[in-house]
Amino acid sequence: MKRKFISKFIWLALMGIVFAPSTRATNYMVATVTDLQNRMNNAVPGDTVIVQDGTYNWGAINFTNNNGSSSSAWIVLKAQTFNNVIFSGSTSLSFAGTHILVTGFKFANGNVGVNTVLQFRNQSNVAANYCRVSNVTIDNYNSDSTGGISGGSPNIDNKWVSLYGYQQFGEKNGCHCGKNWSIFHKTGK
16 A cells, blocks of 8 residues: 555655646747837847847837846847847837846937937836846947037937946957947946
8 A cells, every 4th residue: 555655645746846847948929019029028048139130229228127136047139140230319228127138139220319328227226136248339329429410519428338227248259339338337236
């Protein structure tokens, strides 16, 4: 009797292992700002949200993801093909969360005024932590800070990439920001 019980217990335990739900990394392809924001808000470590190649004028892209940790797998937001996802017009990207990687995008021929093109905090000023940006091109974006074109003001403060929070990483050689490299870093909010 005892032996049958142990056999059944082992069999049930093995079945539980075999059929247990597992967390698997998932790739999601998106082509709208709503899909991007929804997928990034709900992604889990190991997930990759891929923006379909194309040119987009999406305005403010903003998301918050609290599913990662400093030691979890990356939550990735990437272009389908390097530099073939082009954000233009007034598109900017602001995000909060932990262990998020943003890679492969091109911001070109746009202007977000005095706002930051890519910032590691959401629009509610909640900072991101342990995040990374790489292989991002910013070309002919934001207003002319010299005031020489279109009557622009020389007093406009443009920021391309702003890092907020803790343990951020921006690759200087992986971010191609026009003629100048400019990262604004502020710890905390």
